[in-house]
Amino acid sequence: MIPQSQVSRREFLKTSANGSVALILGFYLPARGSGQNIPDGQVFRPNAWIRITRDNQVTLLTEIPEMGQGPRTVDTMILADELEADWSTIRVEQAPVIPETYKNLKTGGSGGTGTAWDYMRMVGAQAREMLLTAAAQQWGVDKKDCRAENSTVVHGPSGRRFRYGELVAAASKLPAPKAENTLLKSTAEFRFIGKSMPRVDVPSKVDGSGVFGIDVRVPGMLFSVIARCPHFGGKLQSYDATAAKAVPGVHAVFPIAPLGFLPKVERNINTAGGIAVVADSTWSAMQGRKALKISWDKGPNASETTAAISKQLKEQVAAPPSFVAVNQGDALKALQENVKRVDAFYELPFQAHATMEPMNTTVHVREDGIEVWSPTQIGAGLQEEIALLSGLPAKQVTVHMTLCGGSFGRRYQWDFPAEAWQVAKEMKQPVQLLWTREDDMQHDFYRQYSYHHLSGCLDAQNNIAAWSHRAVSTPIRAVFDSPETLKNPKHVASQELGGADVVPYAVSNFRLDYSPVHSAVPRAWWRSVETSFNAFATECFVDELAYAAGRDPYEFRMNLLREDRKLPWIMWPDDPHPLETRRFRAVLQMAAEKSGWGTPLPAGQGRGIACCCSFRSYIAHVAEVSVEKDGTVHVRRVASAVDCGTAVNPDGVRAMTEGAINYALTPVLSGEITIKDGGVEQGNFDGYQVLRMSDAPDVEVHIVPSDGDPGGMGETGVPPLAPAVANAVFAATGKRLRRLPIDPASLAATPPASS
Amino acid sequence: MANMMITVNEESHRIDVAPDTPLLWVLRDTLGLTGTKYGCGMGLCGACTVHLGGEARRSCQTPVGSIGAKKITTIEGLSHDRSHPVQRAWIAEQVPQCGYCQSGQIMQAAALLARTPRPTREQIDEAMNGNICRCATYQRIRRAVARVAGENA
Numbered sequence: 001m002i003p004q005s006q007v008s009r010r011e012f013l014k015t016s017a018n019g020s021v022a023l024i025l026g027f028y029l030p031a032r033g034s035g036q037n038i039p040d041g042q043v044f045r046p047n048a049w050i051r052i053t054r055d056n057q058v059t060l061l062t063e064i065p066e067m068g069q070g071p072r073t074v075d076t077m078i079l080a081d082e083l084e085a086d087w088s089t090i091r092v093e094q095a096p097v098i099p100e101t102y103k104n105l106k107t108g109g110s111g112g113t114g115t116a117w118d119y120m121r122m123v124g125a126q127a128r129e130m131l132l133t134a135a136a137q138q139w140g141v142d143k144k145d146c147r148a149e150n151s152t153v154v155h156g157p158s159g160r161r162f163r164y165g166e167l168v169a170a171a172s173k174l175p176a177p178k179a180e181n182t183l184l185k186s187t188a189e190f191r192f193i194g195k196s197m198p199r200v201d202v203p204s205k206v207d208g209s210g211v212f213g214i215d216v217r218v219p220g221m222l223f224s225v226i227a228r229c230p231h232f233g234g235k236l237q238s239y240d241a242t243a244a245k246a247v248p249g250v251h252a253v254f255p256i257a258p259l260g261f262l263p264k265v266e267r268n269i270n271t272a273g274g275i276a277v278v279a280d281s282t283w284s285a286m287q288g289r290k291a292l293k294i295s296w297d298k299g300p301n302a303s304e305t306t307a308a309i310s311k312q313l314k315e316q317v318a319a320p321p322s323f324v325a326v327n328q329g330d331a332l333k334a335l336q337e338n339v340k341r342v343d344a345f346y347e348l349p350f351q352a353h354a355t356m357e358p359m360n361t362t363v364h365v366r367e368d369g370i371e372v373w374s375p376t377q378i379g380a381g382l383q384e385e386i387a388l389l390s391g392l393p394a395k396q397v398t399v400h401m402t403l404c405g406g407s408f409g410r411r412y413q414w415d416f417p418a419e420a421w422q423v424a425k426e427m428k429q430p431v432q433l434l435w436t437r438e439d440d441m442q443h444d445f446y447r448q449y450s451y452h453h454l455s456g457c458l459d460a461q462n463n464i465a466a467w468s469h470r471a472v473s474t475p476i477r478a479v480f481d482s483p484e485t486l487k488n489p490k491h492v493a494s495q496e497l498g499g500a501d502v503v504p505y506a507v508s509n510f511r512l513d514y515s516p517v518h519s520a521v522p523r524a525w526w527r528s529v530e531t532s533f534n535a536f537a538t539e540c541f542v543d544e545l546a547y548a549a550g551r552d553p554y555e556f557r558m559n560l561l562r563e564d565r566k567l568p569w570i571m572w573p574d575d576p577h578p579l580e581t582r583r584f585r586a587v588l589q590m591a592a593e594k595s596g597w598g599t600p601l602p603a604g605q606g607r608g609i610a611c612c613c614s615f616r617s618y619i620a621h622v623a624e625v626s627v628e629k630d631g632t633v634h635v636r637r638v639a640s641a642v643d644c645g646t647a648v649n650p651d652g653v654r655a656m657t658e659g660a661i662n663y664a665l666t667p668v669l670s671g672e673i674t675i676k677d678g679g680v681e682q683g684n685f686d687g688y689q690v691l692r693m694s695d696a697p698d699v700e701v702h703i704v705p706s707d708g709d710p711g712g713m714g715e716t717g718v719p720p721l722a723p724a725v726a727n728a729v730f731a732a733t734g735k736r737l738r739r740l741p742i743d744p745a746s747l748a749a750t751p752p753a754s755s
Numbered sequence: 756m757a758n759m760m761i762t763v764n765e766e767s768h769r770i771d772v773a774p775d776t777p778l779l780w781v782l783r784d785t786l787g788l789t790g791t792k793y794g795c796g797m798g799l800c801g802a803c804t805v806h807l808g809g810e811a812r813r814s815c816q817t818p819v820g821s822i823g824a825k826k827i828t829t830i831e832g833l834s835h836d837r838s839h840p841v842q843r844a845w846i847a848e849q850v851p852q853c854g855y856c857q858s859g860q861i862m863q864a865a866a867l868l869a870r871t872p873r874p875t876r877e878q879i880d881e882a883m884n885g886n887i888c889r890c891a892t893y894q895r896i897r898r899a900v901a902r903v904a905g906e907n908a
Contacts, residue, residue: 068853068890198849205854206842208790208830212855215789223784248756248773281772282793283780356794356802356855356889405792405855406889437795651849655895659852662891685799685887694880696893 044168046127046176048101049079049120056151056165058085061095063104064112065377066201067404067411068659069714070652071112073199077192077648078116082124082185085164086151087192092200097379097399105379105401108412108525110615110712113648117710121184129177134170135162187646187707196651201403213375213402214434216362221430222251223282224423225289228274228443231678232520234299239275243291249284253277253292256422259415261482264388268480270522271415272443276423282434301520301678306349309474309675312517313451316472317345321513323489325497326570329509331455334466338457342548344541346454347739348533350673351447351526351666352680352688357405358440361420364430369396370421371430375404377411385414386421408663409525413445438683445524446673448473448496449517452537454544459508462549464560466509469500469537473530474519492516494571499531499614499719500538501570502579505560512570520678527663528715531614535719536726536740539610543727544736553727554592554609561585577616577711583643584611586704587620590641594702595622601732604628605636608727610720615712617644618704621661623697623724627732631744635665635697635725643704644711653713654701660717661699666690668722672741761822763788764832774820778812779803781819782829790830790858794887801886804859804866805829811866813885830858833865840906841865844899852890860886864900872907874900 044052051059060079064071076092079085095102104115128148135153136143145156151164187194204210229235241253258273275292279285335341361374363386370390376382379401387394404411420433435443450473459465476495478486486492493514500512526532546556562585566578588611592598597607604626611620624637638661647653670689674681682688726737735747757774760767763786770785777796782788782805791814794802798816805814806828833839837846841864851857860883867874867882874882879900888896 068851070852198846199851201854202846202849202851203837205851205857206845206861207833207837208788208858210854211789212792214793215783217787217789281776281780281784283776283784286796354889356800356853356887357792358794404853406853408889434793437797437800655849655852655892658894659891662893663889684795684797686797690887690889691891691893692885692887693883693893693896696891696897699894 041169044171047123050127052164054165054168059091061093063095063102064107067407074113074648075116078120079124081192082121084148099380110714113710125182126176130171130174134167212405213360216373218430222278223285224278224433225285226274226276227289228272229296231298233301235297237295237297240293244288247288250279250288269414304678306674313472316515317453322515323493324513326512331466331468331509331511334509338465340458343455346452346537348450350449352444353408353410355406359416359435361417362432363420363424365425371398373400374417375402408527442680445522447526448523450533454541464507467507468511472515475516476523496530499534502567528718531719535612536722539723583618587618587641591620591622595639606728606731608724610723612719617711617716619716621720621724623728625728629749631747637698641702643706645708646710647703656713657701657717658699664718664721763827775818777815778817778819779814802856802859804862811863840903844902848895848899850892850895856888873904
C-alpha cells in the first residue's frame with residue numbers, strides 16, 4: 001500500500017486549535033475565489049472551507065481533485081452534515097492551490113475520504129458552534145437550548161429561529177472554538193453521511209459544461225503537441241521542420257529537452273523530450289507534427305522486448321532474492337517435509353492507465369508569474385514543480401485544478417505539466433499542450449511487470465503448513481529515486497509487496513522474498529498498484545491449495561480465517577489499521593450468500609471467489625463465468641461484498657466498486673502493453689483493447705454494515721477481480737490461468753489445429 | 756483554407772478552416788463548444804459523438820467539408836436545461852464518474868433511442884459498444900438507457 005495522504009492527528013490539532021488562523025486564512029482566498037467582492041459583515045467565513053452569505057447561500061470549498069471518484073460530493077456531505085447546512089443551498093468550489101491553507105490538494109492511495117473525515121467534520125462543526133453561539137447571544141439564551149438544522153438555528157423552548165444568513169454579521173465577530181471543545185456528531189445524528197446523496201458534479205457532466213483540462217480556453221491561447229522518441233531512453237538526432245512550419249496555422253516548431261532526475265526534490269520527472277509544434281488549433285499542431293522529419297537515436301534500450309523482460313523475470317525467480325520481507329517459521333524446511341505440495345507461477349504484464357482524457361496542461365508564462373491549468377491529482381506538487389523548474393517563488397505560480405477525465409494513478413506524475421511549461425515558456429501566449437491518444441498510450445507510467453512463484457503445502461489436517469512467495473517485478477521506485485536510495489533493497493521493494501506481505505489465512509510457516517528486474521519502461525501507480533498483481537497470485541494460489549485439499553474454496557478460506565486475528569502489515573508496520581480476519585469473514589460470507597455460492601451451474605460455467613483488503617477496506621468478489629468451446633471467456637456476473645468502515649456515500653461506494661470491477665477486467669480479458677525495440681507496440685484502442693459494454697458483467701455490490709473511519713474505495717475493487725475470474729474459469733474448465741490476459745487457445749476444449 | 760457555413764445547435768456559423776479538418780476540432784477549437792471530447796482520433800472510443808442530421812457520428816472522423824447543409828447537434832444543444840430524457844435518466848441513475856466520455860455516451864444513446872425507442876439489452880450493448888468508458892460506468896449506462904426505454908413503453 002502506498003502511504004495514505006492523510007493529515008496526521010498532530011498536524012490537524014496544530015491547525016485547528018488556533019481558531020484565529022482559520023479566520024486570517026480567509027483573507028488569503030485569492031481574488032479569483034467567488035465572494036471576494038462581498039463587503040465585510042456580508043459573509044461569514046469561519047475557516048477556509050466555508051462561506052455563508054446573508055442570502056443563506058452556503059459555499060463549500062473542497063480540496064481533493066475530482067477525477068471521477070466523487071470527492072467533491074463526499075467532502076460536501078461530510079462538511080454539510082456537521083455544519084447542518086441546507087443541501088439545496090450549497091454551492092461547491094474547487095479550493096484554490098494555496099498549500100499553506102489547503103493541505104489536501106492531492107489524492108493517492110484511495111485516501112480522499114479518510115483524509116476529509118479527519119478534518120472536514122471538525123471545520124464544519126466549528127462553524128456550526130459559532131452560528132449557535134451567535135444566535136444564543138442575540139436571543140440572550142443558553143446555547144444548550146439551541147440546535148442547528150437545515151441552515152437554521154432553532155431555540156427549542158421558544159421556537160424562535162434564525163436562518164444562517166441572518167447570523168452572518170454576529171458569527172463573523174466570534175472566535176472559532178477550539179477543536180478539543182467542539183463536539184462532533186454521533187453516527188445516529190448524521191443527516192447526509194451514510195445516505196446515498198446525488199453527486200454534485202453530475203449535472204455538469206450530462207450537458208457538456210464541466211471543464212476538464214482539455215477544455216480550458218483562455219484568450220489568445222495556442223495549441224501544441226510534441227513529437228517524442230518512441231524508444232524509452234532514446235533521443236533526438238536531427239530533424240527538419242521545413243514542411244511542418246509550412247502547415248497552415250503552425251506558429252512555431254522547436255526542440256525541448258528531456259527532463260530527468262532533479263536532485264533538489266530527489267525525484268525523476270521522466271520526460272522524453274522531443275520536438276514541440278505550436279499552432280492556432282490542435283488539428284494544425286497535429287498536422288504540423290505529422291510533417292516533421294525526425295531521426296531518433298534509439299538509445300541504450302532499443303533491444304528491450306516483452307519476451308526479454310519475461311525471460312529475465314523467470315530467471316530471477318530462481319535466483320537468490322535481494323530482499324527477504326517475511327520469514328516466519330521455516331517455510332522452506334516445511335515445504336520439504338510435507339507431502340501435499342503445490343507450486344504455481346503467475347505472470348502479469350504491463351498495463352496502461354488509458355484515461356479517457358489524455359494528458360494535457362495549459363500554461364501561460366508571463367513576466368509577473370506563471371499560470372497553469374491542469375487535470376492533475378497533485379495540485380500543490382504541481383505548483384512546487386513549476387516553481388522549481390522556473391526558479392520563481394511558488395507564490396508566483398498560480399495553479400488551477402480542473403476536472404480530471406479519469407486518472408487511476410496517472411495524474412500523480414510531473415511529466416505532462418513540466419512539458420507544457422517547457423513549451424509555453426518559448427511563447428508569449430498561453431499554450432495548451434495536448435497528448436494524443438498515441439502519446440498517452442506510448443508514454444504512460446505502466447503497471448509493473450511481475451512474476452511470482454508460490455509454493456505451499458498442506459499438513460495431514462489440510463492446514464497450510466507452509467506458504468512461500470517469491471515475487472519478481474520491474475519496481476516502481478527505480479523509476480523515480482536516486483541511485484543512493486536504490487542501494488537499499490527494502491526501499492526498492494517498498495511498492496512491490498503490498499497485499500503479499502500479510503496472508504490472512506492461518507499459515508504455520510510464511511516466507512516472502514523479492515528480486516527486482518531492470519527495465520527501461522516507466523512504471524508507476526496503476527489503480528491499486530502492486531495489490532493488483534499480488535492478490536492475483538495469492539488468491540489464485542489459495543484456490544489451488546483448496547483443491548489440493550479437496551475442499552470447497554469458500555469453506556477452505558473461511559476455515560483458515562475462523563479465529564479472530566489482527567495482523568500488522570509487514571511493509572507498512574506503522575499503519576494503525578492491521579488486517580482483521582473478522583472483516584474478511586464478513587465480506588466472504590456476504591459475497592457467497594448473495595452469489596448463490598454452491599448452487600449448480602450448467603456445464604461450461606463456473607464460479608470463483610477471491611477477497612482482499614487494500615486501502616483499509618475489505619472486499620470479496622464472486623465471479624460467474626462461462627467458457628465457450630473455443631476458450632472465449634465471458635464474465636457474466638460479479639457479486640461483491642464490501643466493508644469500508646463508514647460508507648459515507650453508499651451509492652458512491654457501489655459506483656466505485658462497479659467501475660473497479662470493470663477496470664480490472666481489461667487486464668484479464670484483453671489488455672496488455674507489449675514492448676518492442678524499447679518502445680510500446682500499442683498506440684490506440686485498437687491495440688490496447690479495453691473493456692467495452694458487451695463484455696461488462698452484471699454487477700451487484702453489497703455493503704456490509706460497518707462503522708469507524710472510512711476506508712478507501714477508489715481502488716479496493718480491483719485486486720480480487722482477476723483471481724475471482726481465474727478461479728471461476730478453473731471451476732468451469734479444470735484449467736488454471738497463470739498468465740493474464742487470458743489466452744483463449746489455452747482453454748479451448750480441443751486445441752485448435754496449428755497453422 | 757475554405758470559407759463555409761455549418762449549422763450547429765440551430766445556429767449558423769461561418770468558419771474558415773481546411774475542409775479536411777475533423778468536425779471535432781472545429782467544434783472545440785474554432786467554435787469553443789468543448790462538450791464534445793477528443794478520445795482517440797480514430798473513431799475507436801466514441802467520446803466525440805455528435806448528431807449529424809439526427810444520426811450519431813464520430814466527429815473526429817467527419818471532415819467538416821463533408822457536412823454540407825446537414826444539421827449538427829452537440830451535447831450543448833441536446834437540450835438547454837438537461838431536460839432531454841436521456842440526460843434525465845443519466846442523472847437519475849447517477850451514471851457519470853469522471854464524466855469525460857459521457858457527452859459521447861449520451862449522444863449515442865439519444866440517437867439509439869430516437870430510432871429504437873424500446874431497445875433490448877442486446878440492442879443497447881450493440882449500439883453502445885463503440886463508446887468506451889474507462890471509469891466503466893457500463894452497468895449504469897445500460898440502466899439509464901433501459902429507464903428511458905421504460906418511459907417509452
